[in-house]
Amino acid sequence: MSQQVKQRSSFDITMRRLLADRAGLISLTFIILLIAFALGADAIAAWTGHSAVEQFRDTALTPTGLPVGPSSDFLFGADQLGRDVFVRLAYGARISLAIGVVASLLAAFIGVTVGLVSGYFGGWVDVVLGRLMDLVMSIPVLLCMLSLVAVFGPSVPLSVAVIVFFSWTTMGRVIRGQVLSLREREFVMAARSLGAGHLSIMVTDILPNLTVPIIIYTTMMVPTSIIFEATLSFLGLGIVPPAPSWGGMLADAANNSIYMFAWWLVLFPGLALLLTTLSFNILGDALRDALDPNSSKRPLRKRAKQKASAAS
Amino acid sequence: MPILTVRNLSIDIPTGDGNVHAARDVSFSVEAEELFGIAGESGSGKSVLSQAIMGLLPGADINGEILFEGKNLLDLSPRQMQRLRGDRIAMISQDPLSSLHPFYTIGHQISEAIRAHRKVSQRAALDEAIEILGRVGIHTPEQRVHDYPHQFSGGMRQRVMIAMAIVLRPALLIADEPTTALDVTVQAQILALLNQMRRELGTAIVMVTHDLELLSSIADHAMVMYAGNRMELGPGEAVLKAPAHPYTLGLLRSSPSNETRGPLPSIPGQPPSLLNDQVGCAFAARCPSVMDICKQERPPLRRFDDGTESLCWLETKAVSAAPIVPAQPVEAARPDPADAPIVSVRDVRLSYGTRTLFGSAPGIEVLKGISFDLPRGTTLGIVGESGCGKSTLARIIAGLLPPTSGDVVIEGESITGLDRQHWIDMRKRVQMVFQDPFGSLNPRRRVGSIIGDPFRIQNVASGADRKKRVRDLMDIVGLNPEHYNRFPSEFSGGQRQRIGIARALALNPSLIIFDEPVSALDVSIQAQILNLISRLQGELGLSYLFISHDLAVVRHVSSEIVVMKSGQIVEHADTETLYRAPQHPYTRELLAAADPDFRSAKPVALEAGA
Numbered sequence: 001m002s003q004q005v006k007q008r009s010s011f012d013i014t015m016r017r018l019l020a021d022r023a024g025l026i027s028l029t030f031i032i033l034l035i036a037f038a039l040g041a042d043a044i045a046a047w048t049g050h051s052a053v054e055q056f057r058d059t060a061l062t063p064t065g066l067p068v069g070p071s072s073d074f075l076f077g078a079d080q081l082g083r084d085v086f087v088r089l090a091y092g093a094r095i096s097l098a099i100g101v102v103a104s105l106l107a108a109f110i111g112v113t114v115g116l117v118s119g120y121f122g123g124w125v126d127v128v129l130g131r132l133m134d135l136v137m138s139i140p141v142l143l144c145m146l147s148l149v150a151v152f153g154p155s156v157p158l159s160v161a162v163i164v165f166f167s168w169t170t171m172g173r174v175i176r177g178q179v180l181s182l183r184e185r186e187f188v189m190a191a192r193s194l195g196a197g198h199l200s201i202m203v204t205d206i207l208p209n210l211t212v213p214i215i216i217y218t219t220m221m222v223p224t225s226i227i228f229e230a231t232l233s234f235l236g237l238g239i240v241p242p243a244p245s246w247g248g249m250l251a252d253a254a255n256n257s258i259y260m261f262a263w264w265l266v267l268f269p270g271l272a273l274l275l276t277t278l279s280f281n282i283l284g285d286a287l288r289d290a291l292d293p294n295s296s297k298r299p300l301r302k303r304a305k306q307k308a309s310a311a312s
Numbered sequence: 313m314p315i316l317t318v319r320n321l322s323i324d325i326p327t328g329d330g331n332v333h334a335a336r337d338v339s340f341s342v343e344a345e346e347l348f349g350i351a352g353e354s355g356s357g358k359s360v361l362s363q364a365i366m367g368l369l370p371g372a373d374i375n376g377e378i379l380f381e382g383k384n385l386l387d388l389s390p391r392q393m394q395r396l397r398g399d400r401i402a403m404i405s406q407d408p409l410s411s412l413h414p415f416y417t418i419g420h421q422i423s424e425a426i427r428a429h430r431k432v433s434q435r436a437a438l439d440e441a442i443e444i445l446g447r448v449g450i451h452t453p454e455q456r457v458h459d460y461p462h463q464f465s466g467g468m469r470q471r472v473m474i475a476m477a478i479v480l481r482p483a484l485l486i487a488d489e490p491t492t493a494l495d496v497t498v499q500a501q502i503l504a505l506l507n508q509m510r511r512e513l514g515t516a517i518v519m520v521t522h523d524l525e526l527l528s529s530i531a532d533h534a535m536v537m538y539a540g541n542r543m544e545l546g547p548g549e550a551v552l553k554a555p556a557h558p559y560t561l562g563l564l565r566s567s568p569s570n571e572t573r574g575p576l577p578s579i580p581g582q583p584p585s586l587l588n589d590q591v592g593c594a595f596a597a598r599c600p601s602v603m604d605i606c607k608q609e610r611p612p613l614r615r616f617d618d619g620t621e622s623l624c625w626l627e628t629k630a631v632s633a634a635p636i637v638p639a640q641p642v643e644a645a646r647p648d649p650a651d652a653p654i655v656s657v658r659d660v661r662l663s664y665g666t667r668t669l670f671g672s673a674p675g676i677e678v679l680k681g682i683s684f685d686l687p688r689g690t691t692l693g694i695v696g697e698s699g700c701g702k703s704t705l706a707r708i709i710a711g712l713l714p715p716t717s718g719d720v721v722i723e724g725e726s727i728t729g730l731d732r733q734h735w736i737d738m739r740k741r742v743q744m745v746f747q748d749p750f751g752s753l754n755p756r757r758r759v760g761s762i763i764g765d766p767f768r769i770q771n772v773a774s775g776a777d778r779k780k781r782v783r784d785l786m787d788i789v790g791l792n793p794e795h796y797n798r799f800p801s802e803f804s805g806g807q808r809q810r811i812g813i814a815r816a817l818a819l820n821p822s823l824i825i826f827d828e829p830v831s832a833l834d835v836s837i838q839a840q841i842l843n844l845i846s847r848l849q850g851e852l853g854l855s856y857l858f859i860s861h862d863l864a865v866v867r868h869v870s871s872e873i874v875v876m877k878s879g880q881i882v883e884h885a886d887t888e889t890l891y892r893a894p895q896h897p898y899t900r901e902l903l904a905a906a907d908p909d910f911r912s913a914k915p916v917a918l919e920a921g922a
């Protein structure tokens with residue numbers, strides 16, 4: 001019972017620090033709203049009466065065939081085929097978040113495993129895994145993706161696989177570095193002197209000490225993955241139309257230079273992409289400050305503030 | 313006129329958890345050429361005080377006055393303060409390795425310090441650097457001035473730091489634990505140097521230290537701090553020989569020096585948190601002569617005839633109020649000669665070879681043939697300075713490191729060439745307690761699971777049984793079993809070391825290896841842990857291998873002592889013989905350096921020689 005009390009208190013401290021950071025709080029709010037927006041995509045579709053792929057040639061297109069701008073009927077306007085941008089944005093958020101989160105989690109899992117093994121054992125294991133990371137990092141991403149799509153055809157699983165394949169190395173390197181210093185700590189020596197095996201030391205002794213970097217870097221990896229997915233879709237290599245995705249919507253807007261006339265086609269998906277990645281990045285920073293008591297950034301700011309108030 | 317006068321200084325440092333009251337109403341003054349000692353345990357506010365004088369506490373809320381050469385330092389602008397620092401007030405820090413820039417030669421660093429405050433040419437500054445390096449005892453300074461910090465040993469680096477600090481002839485030198493990071497034999501040299509420099513240059517020295525005994529021989533005045541309060545102030549000799557405050561007395565009595573045997577008179581409990589507002593006397597909770605009034609009202613300042621001042625309700629000196637209870641000499645467990653030794657180490661060698669393309673080349677030899685026996689139920693102390701291979705030896709005996717050659721036999725079984733299963737079984741017989749109470753406990757795991765780890769790993773007990781055993785262990789080592797679910801960070805250094813000991817006891821080992829178990833702890837806590845260690849030996853019949861650099865500590869616990877130097881045993885004798893009649897010159901050197909009486913004799917000897 002007291003276990004739960006303690007658990008909450010350490011969680012409490014983190015939350016308190018996080019909530020004290022205004023930028024972090026705003027990003028967190030935005031991300032929660034975005035998740036609600038994505039989850040409620042069906043409800044939005046029902047409420048507006050527009051499905052994501054339905055084309056409203058009568059109401060959404062002018063007689064000359066151009067899309068209508070934002071109005072009470074189409075909140076964020078319509079696209080060149082007469083589809084509701086608002087509804088498509090909601091479904092696009094689903095795809096973006098899902099791919100972003102799933103890909104980051106997978107990449108984090110691989111990165112942590114490889115980093116842990118490579119840092120813990122060192123020696124030739126480290127050399128082999130280190131070279132593997134170097135190899136992955138030196139592959140030109142888009143070229144590789146283009147050829148893969150050419151062979152297998154675009155699909156969601158392929159997008160996720162490619163994103164994971166190219167993003168686990170960052171995590172792997174960070175974790176390896178941390179493990180290198182952790183395994184020299186005396187508590188690892190203590191566990192060894194008790195007769196603990198390698199797996200036991202890695203999982204019960206070292207892994208819990210990696211929670212903070214894992215949380216932070218996974219959070220930071222989400223926006224990268226979202227951008228990655230958008231890039232792939234923009235190039236027509238990711239999500240298959242007519243399924244909506246933010247990158248695909250931007251690509252539609254760029255086609256035939258329709259964005260010259262219909263600014264909303266670029267503005268809303270672009271803004272969504274920008275704010276989402278920005279929020280995740282700021283949240284990652286805020287998490288680092290909240291979880292890492294040694295980060296120098298916050299106390300300094302606080303001190304300066306206190307000094308200012310003391311002086312006045 | 314005093315060089316430095318501090319009046320009613322209070323320091324509050326704002327943190328996320330509230331204000332840390334690092335100093336409360338502290339006053340003292342330092343005359344020219346004086347050596348003023350500030351002593352206290354960790355968290356007593358002594359280092360914060362020295363930083364406040366240097367103006368290095370930008371965020372803190374400081375009240376009171378710091379008068380330096382007639383100016384109040386608290387009124388100076390940061391710029392004026394910067395001009396003063398290094399020029400009129402200099403500082404030496406604890407760690408000479410991290411205080412010197414590894415990228416520049418020491419000559420460059422010293423002349424940079426000179427040129428920051430004086431308009432002199434590079435050449436002249438370098439000449440001055442050479443001159444000062446010669447003064448602090450660096451041989452052939454005109455050559456060594458072009459060396460980099462890593463080319464100097466620890467003691468030499470501290471000399472360079474001192475040279476850099478005094479090159480501009482500051483009026484005040486603040487030395488924050490100047491010798492803590494150094495080996496005992498080097499410590500004495502550095503102290504002698506500081507002593508000599510203040511006489512030659514007329515510099516006042518404020519020396520901050522946790523080591524009261526170190527002050528006793530050299531300080532003109534000593535101040536004892538506790539939880540931000542100035543508990544006692546007076547002439548060094550008087551404070552340390554006839555302490556007025558119960559806290560000073562407790563500190564002095566709990567240090568394991570000289571003749572003491574048996575349980576040390578430790579100060580019970582923990583120092584209070586500096587976050588709390590203080591009612592009454594800060595020491596009341598741990599004081600042996602506590603009265604009701606101590607807990608309610610702030611104690612008055614008592615002045616005694618010999619010039620000591622004490623912040624205490626006691627009207628007489630504590631030393632006269634509480635007579636020394638002669639420690640009962642505990643009969644050291646006599647080993648039964650018929651018993652086989654619990655450990656016997658036979659010609660253990662270890663060398664790190666540099667592997668080349670054609671097999672391994674002969675490398676550095678860390679251990680050069682170590683042999684000894686440890687009789688059952690006794691303690692063998694291993695003493696030596698850093699780098700002598702004592703920790704490596706501990707790891708070999710614990711089976712964590714294979715020796716290059718030689719053998720270790722524990723209870724009749726060789727530890728070399730064991731297969732995995734036997735190796736794991738061997739863990740039940742040998743356990744280790746580590747030096748660093750912060751590093752040896754996993755910060756992300758709860759105390760209950762840390763102490764229960766041996767049971768989990770060895771598959772001994774599980775579920776409710778394991779929990780009960782862990783609680784019993786916590787009880788044995790003097791921890792509150794209710795704290796089962798806490799994280800190590802919620803405990804103090806001494807309590808963490810108790811956790812480490814509880815973990816070592818879990819599997820009922822016959823041998824425990826202590827690798828510097830108390831060197832990271834304060835004196836009063838150190839005494840508690842040493843008492844615990846010897847109590848456990850009596851109760852559980854354990855055999856100990858006790859490794860330390862501190863002769864006083866080793867002497868207190870061990871029945872036999874091994875002195876190591878550069879990977880070899882230079883002397884092996886039972887404790888009393890070793891102390892009464894040391895054979896090897898190195899043992900004599902160590903003994904001399906650790907003995908406070910010798911320290912006072914040293915400067916005299918130097919002067920006589922000069």
